[in-house]
Amino acid sequence: MSYRWEVLRVNLSTGSVAKEPLNKSWTEKYFGGRGLGAKYLYEELEGGIDPLSADNELILATGPFTGTIVPCSGKLAITTKSPATGMILDCSIGGCFAPQLKFAGYDMLIIEGQAEKPVYLSIDNEKVEIHDASHLWSKGIFETESQLHEEHGMGAVVLSIGPAGENLIRFACIGSEYYRQAGRGGIGSVMGSKRLKAVVCSGGKDVTVFDMPRLLELAKKAIREDVLTDTNLWAHVEGTPSIVEMSNSSGVFPTRNYQDGVFAGAQKINADSIQKLRPHKKACFACALGCGNYLCVEDITVEGPEYETLALAGANCGVDDLRAIAKFNADCDDLGMDTISLGNVLGFAMEMTERGMKDFGIRFGDVETYLKMPRLVAYRKGVGKELSRGVKQLAKTYGGAEFAMQVKGLELPGYDPRGSWAMGLAYATASRGGCHMSAWPVADEAFGDLDPFTIEGKAQLVITGQHYNAIKFSLILCDFWALSMDTMSEMVSCVLGREVPTANLEKAGERVWNLLRLFNVREGFKVADDSLPARIFKDPLKSGTPAGRVLPREQFDSMLREYYQLCGWDSEGVPTPEKLKELEM
Amino acid sequence: MKHKVGVDINNKQKDRAVAVMLSREGGGNMKLILDSEKCTGCKLCELACSAKHQGVFNPKKAHLKIIDQYTETGRETRLKSCTLCLKCVETCPVEAITFNGKWLVIDDGLCTGCGDCVDVCPEGVVFLNSEGTAAIPNFCEGNPYCVEWCPHEAIHKEEDVA
Numbered sequence: 001m002s003y004r005w006e007v008l009r010v011n012l013s014t015g016s017v018a019k020e021p022l023n024k025s026w027t028e029k030y031f032g033g034r035g036l037g038a039k040y041l042y043e044e045l046e047g048g049i050d051p052l053s054a055d056n057e058l059i060l061a062t063g064p065f066t067g068t069i070v071p072c073s074g075k076l077a078i079t080t081k082s083p084a085t086g087m088i089l090d091c092s093i094g095g096c097f098a099p100q101l102k103f104a105g106y107d108m109l110i111i112e113g114q115a116e117k118p119v120y121l122s123i124d125n126e127k128v129e130i131h132d133a134s135h136l137w138s139k140g141i142f143e144t145e146s147q148l149h150e151e152h153g154m155g156a157v158v159l160s161i162g163p164a165g166e167n168l169i170r171f172a173c174i175g176s177e178y179y180r181q182a183g184r185g186g187i188g189s190v191m192g193s194k195r196l197k198a199v200v201c202s203g204g205k206d207v208t209v210f211d212m213p214r215l216l217e218l219a220k221k222a223i224r225e226d227v228l229t230d231t232n233l234w235a236h237v238e239g240t241p242s243i244v245e246m247s248n249s250s251g252v253f254p255t256r257n258y259q260d261g262v263f264a265g266a267q268k269i270n271a272d273s274i275q276k277l278r279p280h281k282k283a284c285f286a287c288a289l290g291c292g293n294y295l296c297v298e299d300i301t302v303e304g305p306e307y308e309t310l311a312l313a314g315a316n317c318g319v320d321d322l323r324a325i326a327k328f329n330a331d332c333d334d335l336g337m338d339t340i341s342l343g344n345v346l347g348f349a350m351e352m353t354e355r356g357m358k359d360f361g362i363r364f365g366d367v368e369t370y371l372k373m374p375r376l377v378a379y380r381k382g383v384g385k386e387l388s389r390g391v392k393q394l395a396k397t398y399g400g401a402e403f404a405m406q407v408k409g410l411e412l413p414g415y416d417p418r419g420s421w422a423m424g425l426a427y428a429t430a431s432r433g434g435c436h437m438s439a440w441p442v443a444d445e446a447f448g449d450l451d452p453f454t455i456e457g458k459a460q461l462v463i464t465g466q467h468y469n470a471i472k473f474s475l476i477l478c479d480f481w482a483l484s485m486d487t488m489s490e491m492v493s494c495v496l497g498r499e500v501p502t503a504n505l506e507k508a509g510e511r512v513w514n515l516l517r518l519f520n521v522r523e524g525f526k527v528a529d530d531s532l533p534a535r536i537f538k539d540p541l542k543s544g545t546p547a548g549r550v551l552p553r554e555q556f557d558s559m560l561r562e563y564y565q566l567c568g569w570d571s572e573g574v575p576t577p578e579k580l581k582e583l584e585m
Numbered sequence: 586m587k588h589k590v591g592v593d594i595n596n597k598q599k600d601r602a603v604a605v606m607l608s609r610e611g612g613g614n615m616k617l618i619l620d621s622e623k624c625t626g627c628k629l630c631e632l633a634c635s636a637k638h639q640g641v642f643n644p645k646k647a648h649l650k651i652i653d654q655y656t657e658t659g660r661e662t663r664l665k666s667c668t669l670c671l672k673c674v675e676t677c678p679v680e681a682i683t684f685n686g687k688w689l690v691i692d693d694g695l696c697t698g699c700g701d702c703v704d705v706c707p708e709g710v711v712f713l714n715s716e717g718t719a720a721i722p723n724f725c726e727g728n729p730y731c732v733e734w735c736p737h738e739a740i741h742k743e744e745d746v747a
Contacts (some may be wrong), residue, residue: 067642068632069629096628103644204645280622289736301655365633
């Protein structure tokens with residue numbers, strides 16, 4: 001029930017299109033989305049493969065809630081091996097692609113191999129075809145989508161890459177519905193390496209659930225009494241820009257390449273400023289919230305800027321001009337590039353330039369040069385050629401590793417761990433490198449009631465968040481609905497027609513988290529890699545509540561040791577055989 | 586309210602169209618309207634509709650469609666639903682579809698599943714159900730389920746006053 005029990009497997013090297021049954025026993029342990037995608041990837045990839053070779057796969061996974069009326073269930077998980085980090089990478093993308101894939105009859109789409117020339121894939125229920133894409137190659141995401149809508153109808157949903165993905169930029173993303181992205185880790189360059197410009201999908205099949213009347217009751221109650229309450233409504237009312245104020249006032253708003261945590265121009269780019277330019281809100285499929293900041297300013301239309309863009313491409317570059325950030329955002333969306341990583345790279349280049357360590361020709365707050373960067377980087381032109389390598393590689397060549405704000409090759413997002421110590425642990429242990437989507441303890445520390453400057457209880461706080469998100473993103477639900485595990489259990493039991501108690505979901509979350517770790521262990525990642533940029537340990541923050549604070553190295557180390565211990569991992573960070581047995585792996 | 590009559594319809598259909606027109610003058614015609622400022626394009630209404638009437642989730646089997654897309658000039662959000670144009674009533678070769686003065690009614694016993702009504706519906710909100718007979722929008726007999734489900738109160742039902 002609710003699964004379609006079919007996987008669509010497309011090999012771009014051979015041109016073969018095959019349908020196979022979904023592995024039922026894996027769905028019982030990993031459900032869908034992040035977990036099921038990771039299970040397939042772990043089993044199907046050899047360790048050590050080149051992420052940009054034909055050996056890598058792109059796994060597009062739905063989950064048991066996809067296509068149903070369960071609120072906030074419209075997301076798709078795309079799993080692959082990251083060219084930025086060499087780790088497992090799962091990105092989720094909103095919009096309508098996931099339900100459309102399910103309505104076309106498939107729980108998952110697995111893309112293997114590498115086409116010889118540019119192609120795109122179309123899925124219309126049973127009819128699956130690989131087409132020549134030479135007329136789309138080199139076009140931006142906006143034009144690609146419009147063109148494919150003309151060819152396949154407005155009802156078809158498109159996933160595509162822009163020039164950044166084609167040019168194998170290590171932080172290229174995949175876009176859908178113009179302004180939604182599977183953003184991080186260079187997932188778009190994996191698609192580019194396969195010479196796959198786009199996937200177009202439309203479907204008309206039924207999605208059924210075990211107990212329809214009960215699900216309608218549960219979903220309606222959830223929308224009224226849970227989703228549309230203060231805990232989540234910020235996403236609809238102001239959206240993620242509301243975090244600007246929280247972050248800046250608690251001193252963790254990355255400013256000028258993490259040199260400060262308070263940005264003087266914050267009020268120019270906060271939710272109030274954006275709200276004035278926001279004529280409409282847009283939701284993903286089946287989402288009762290609707291967080292999309294559809295914004296119009298002068299000639300620029302964009303869905304965004306979201307908090308992370310405001311932080312990294314705004315404060316972190318010393319830019320407080322909302323119009324400029326919106327333009328930067330729209331250009332990145334069209335070129336198919338992650339605004340977090342590019343903003344972080346530019347912040348690093350600006351600091352290097354200002355320190356006289358390497359002149360990248362760009363300085364903090366230089367809006368004119370800043371606006372040229374997305375294009376230069378996406379096409380590897382001029383200074384963009386160097387910048388496209390990402391901060392980790394730049395620091396290897398030019399120095400500045402201590403303030404290259406990345407973990408394992410993934411540029412850090414918008415929360416300074418010096419003012420939220422658990423966030424430091426979350427970054428250091430995240431399954432895809434410097435990422436805020438594994439756990440978000442900053443909500444409890446800098447934005448909440450917990451003391452941010454102690455390690456007491458923080459390892460457990462991070463673990464709880466990681467396991468919770470691991471199951472939530474497997475089911476697959478949106479981050480912005482802060483629902484209880486009991487609610488998840490009630491709904492998943494109703495949809496599947498078998499009792500899935502909360503305890504089982506908790507265990508499944510832990511299982512998924514361990515599987516992600518096993519993948520990374522197989523790739524050679526160890527305790528020494530679970531660390532943070534030296535700036536976090538050494539350079540005190542300058543302003544606000546965390547002024548004068550670092551995250552002391554020894555405190556971090558003991559938090560990490562406690563974390564491994566509580567995870568049931570050995571001192572190298574490897575899951576122990578006992579733990580794996582307990583998790584039935 | 587004026588009713589447009591197709592150019593190629595025969596006399597029998599014309600009679601029915603006239604009858605329909607007369608019945609409408611009594612008021613009470615129902616329609617759904619969308620406040621496009623409030624609609625986020627979440628499609629919960631479409632899911633609720635197919636769930637209630639067909640027992641499945643499938644936007645293609647909903648009696649309303651939300652068109653929500655980015656265009657060159659910005660964003661377009663609109664609703665397609667039964668406008669009581671009565672083309673299906675006119676077209677049905679076996680007179681299985683009737684208009685009761687408020688909404689459409691189908692006699693499943695008469696319907697042959699020929700699909701003419703599906704083809705003629707300008708809004709694309711008539712389809713064949715899993716039994717192979719026509720699924721005709723009826724505003725949930727006066728209490729549209731989609732209205733109940735809209736999280737932002739963007740869909741309303743409206744009744745003409747005579």
